[in-house]
Amino acid sequence: MFRQLDIRSWLTFLSRNRLYTAVNFIGLALALAFVLLVADYTARQLTVDSYQTKADRIYAVCSEESVASGYYLQKYLRDRYPEIESTCAVAFFEDSDAGTTPVEIGRQKFLASVLHADTTFFRMFDFTLLEGSREEALAARENVVLSESFARKVFGTFNPLGQTLRVDNDERVYVVSGVMRDIERSTIPAADIVMRAERITETNAANDERMSNSGAGVTFLLARKGANLQAKVPDMLAFFKEIYWPYIGNVVQQVRLIPLRQLYFEPTNNTYRLAHGSRSFLYILLGVGLVVLVFAVMNYINLTVAQAGFRAREMAARRLLGASRGDIFLKWMLESTLFCAAALLFASSIAELFVPWASQLLGTKVAVWNDFSVPVAGWCLLAVVVLGVISGLVPALLVARYQPIDIVRGTFRRHAKTVYGRVLIALQNVITIVLLAVSITIGLQIRHLVNAPLGYETHDILDIETSIFPDRSAMRHFCDELRSLPEVEAVGLGCGTPHDRGNNNTVLYGPDRMVSFQVFIGDSTYFRMLGLERLRDNHVADADGSAASRDFWASNVWYINQYALRELGIAEDAPEFKVGENLSQPIVIAGIYRDFQVGSALDAPTSVLLRVVKNPDDFQPWNILVKTGRDHAAAYRAVEELFQRTTDGATFTGRYVTDEIADDFAAQRRLLHIVGIFTLVALLISSLGLFAMAAYYIQQKRQEIAVRRVFGASRREMLTRLVRSFMALVGVAFVIAVPIAVWGLRRWLEEYSVRIALSPWIFLAAGIFAAIVALLSVGWQSRRAADADPVESLKN
Known part of the structure; x- marks a missing residue:
């Protein structure tokens, strides 16, 4: 059996068929690189605040409209509910989260993002302090904690503890009492400076005990162990209607305690400056990444099935030497798994190379190699096996089902070059046309939103x-x-x-x-x-x-x-x-x-x-x-x-x-860029597959072409005949893709009160572009085949 699983003949075949090998390997590696980036981003999104040891007891006080509340709300809650162990208000002042707060250190001036937090901040949340004490970091009102990156930027390798600074042109002098590791994977966004939250009451009189400013910050509650704080929500609602003006005036009607681990994807989270994610965006990203991977797998199956005819003699010889169908099946499965493993290793290097670009595009940190661990290795191994099985299943079943006599007669080869290839190429074009239509529509919708009449002057x-x-x-x-x-x-x-x-x-x-x-x-x-x-x-x-x-x-x-x-x-x-x-x-x-x-x-x-x-x-x-x-x-x-x-x-x-x-439409632009990039990758993989399939299809048709040329067929007739079958697949794909795209885009556009109308030109443009790509992929080879000397083709 081990002799039947020998892969030397497979490696020899790959070296002799470099086009097949290159198209398969590059296409699969590119797809896997994008999948690795998407997988790392997804894992980071789904594990936000998972490292917080008290996360199951931390809640944010929200309404049905916002996660923000008045600064002094925490005081009223602490006094009323013994189930609350401690509270912590987190706030930004002005646009400090955007890094626009002036900071003066010595004679140097910087712009920094500033987070305001109560003294309980480092006791409630498990953010790492590299310098300073968790208990004392914010004990004094003039204490501030710097992020590791900001401290390195300002002080280099010099220990900043005890150094002084001024913030936002304030006359008060603040003292550096700690350095914290940059905040990552948290609903609380990264900040250059953390300082006492009481400062917001000094800079804005509306942050008073009457809570005139109901959007001052986010109130976090830490429930005592064993306490059921959610059971107090009805009482909180009645209490708020007595003391808190948004509830007194029926501006809002609900009190919600959102658990910390759910806060990141909470829809109302985007009403304040906390970090927030979108499950719909995550699903779209996963879907598009899966589509690209499916494209690569389709190419592998398509090209492997097409190439199976050229390995027919080897398979027949193995069967005649005693190999069973199971041995042949296992051999093909092993080959596909090894191929996927090699592609994944190469893909990890490509993904790491694109980490800075992906982080900028996605608006959050992505770190493929840095996030590698034993559990991740296990998942990668499982993914390789699953991918290898999926990729090799159809070719393995196809080859194993035929007898050596079928290969000698040519029955296997004729079947291998007709059915599977056409179905998979048509499916690839369906996905390509849908992605193109989506990209065009998103671009037009964003342009429509940006240029929508606002009723006031904006230019210059x-x-x-x-x-x-x-x-x-x-x-x-x-x-x-x-x-x-x-x-x-x-x-x-x-x-x-x-x-x-x-x-x-x-x-x-x-x-x-x-x-x-x-x-x-x-x-x-x-x-x-x-x-x-x-x-x-x-x-x-x-x-x-x-x-x-x-x-x-x-x-x-x-x-x-x-x-x-x-x-x-x-x-x-x-x-x-x-x-x-x-x-x-x-x-x-x-x-x-x-x-x-x-x-x-x-x-x-x-x-x-x-x-x-x-x-x-x-x-x-x-x-x-x-x-x-x-x-x-x-x-x-x-x-x-x-x-x-x-x-x-x-x-x-x-x-x-x-x-x-x-x-305002950064999220939509980000979606457009991501869909556009994946569309280009899908087009690249699809065109590579078309190019390789056309090469093998035309190679098998050389004798037929030569015979037709000898009997008087013109060059133009042969060129049309060769290209027509591939273009017909694009036409079939267009008919299937348009209803799918229309249905999906209509649902997406329903989310916007200001939206474009779906024009037939959107889908026509997508179809024409896909047809041009297909024509360029197969046209050159078809032209070479039509121009070939029929006598030489018949000799060969």
Whole structure:
């Protein structure tokens, strides 16, 4: 038996058929490389926070709309429920999670991401401290903990413990009390600096005990061992309706305690700055990766079946020398398993090479070799065996079922070259056409979303957040110098933009109803640049009030938008409306603005309050809007250079509004890139298979071609005859693929309130592209066969 399983003849066959070997090996290795990257990403996603030893007792307090809550909510919960062992609030301030918080260390200036957490942070969560004590790391209010990567960036190999720094232009000096390993595979995102959460109460008065800011951070609860905290949810709901305004005003109606290990995939998680994943995206990625692997396996089966005819004599000789059908079957299975094992080893090197690119594309760390372990090795071994069995099963069964006499007669060879190849090639083209249609549709949908009308001007407007300036005088000096730049057309000051939603103010509108307003304050240039259209002006004396931006109700005169009229249920010519539990607080309507989109194109309409401030010194702006020329690169360089001159070399973080809008659809763009890449890989593997199959098909047809040429068939007729059979398979695939693609894409587009219509041109373009690829794959070889000398072909 061992003699029958000898693989030397197989290795000789591979060396003599280099095209077959190269196509199979490269196609399978590429597919496996992508599968390894997807598998590592999937494993990391599914094991988020699995290393937290207290994870089964940690819960996040959420509503049906958000995972965020008021900062002081934890205090009320601790006092009421003895089942709670401890609490921890986690929060970001401003856009610190994006790495835009100014940090000054010595004379050096950096931008860092800052996480605010309570003193219980390192006791509740098992993040590794490389330097410092878990108990003392955040014990003092001035203590901060640096991430390993940020500490290395700033201090190199020098121990940073005891070093001081300033954060966000604050006068307070903070002391480095610890260094932690960079956070990975956690719902709590990585941050450069961890500092005490009380700071958010100092920087924002709305984070008070009344919990005016209901989105200050995420409240984590650690239940006592054996306690059933979920049973307290109904009581929590009743309690919140007494103390917590979103529940008092029926803005939200549910209290949910989400276990830590479920929080990552919680749909409402994306309403705050926690790390979050998408199961649907994960399933799509797994599906596309599986499709590519299926393509490679199809190619292996297809080419192996086609090549089985060329190994017929070897199989016949083995049968005549006493090999059983089982021996032949096992031999082919062994060969396919060894082939898959070699491809997997090579694929791991390819995957590791693409790890940086995959990490950037997927927006999270991927580490194929670093994540290798004994359990992973076991899974890889199992995968090789399963893949080898699947890949070799059809060729092994096909070869083992025939008798030596069938091989001598040629029955086996004729069957091997007809049935399986056509079915698998047609199936490959079905998948290719579907993927092409999906790529085209996603691209068109993203373009439609980015270019959707928003009701305000977005082009050539540079948005600069004022938080990057050390003080107000530096900001004022910068604005004065900015207006003199030739690249700058106008400069406006405001609090928020329609894209970043400005500030929210939710007020009682009667005893059991609340109305949420997005608030925008700015000077006249700010509103003119945005092109916000005023439909009616009531010419109220106090319309251009001088209220400070943080004291929104210091003046009761506001402009409102059309949607606010509808939500409040008042007439277009109403002079005022009243808010408060008893409707006792009047708000004078200065005029009406046409509705414009707040947030992204997918966000629901909302009520808006607006105020135009005559004197910019009367309010503290959050945004500087700069109208530039069309040459964005030159204008950006000029503004950046001015900023660095006026702020002693600080880092500039301004962005064009159109780029900010494009970022809204980063997830869709990521999906497009991934589907596009896998489509290209699928096309490559499919074209390799077509090329190799055409080579062997035409090689078997050489005598027939020669005979037809001798009897008068023209070169064009032969070329058409050879190509037609392959193109017919593309046509059959197109007919099958279109209904599948239409069904899937319609379901996907239903998720968007703003969406394109499925045009027949999408599917026609996908079919034409697949046909061109198929034509190029087989056309060259068909042309060579049609041009060959018939006499030489008959001799051979």
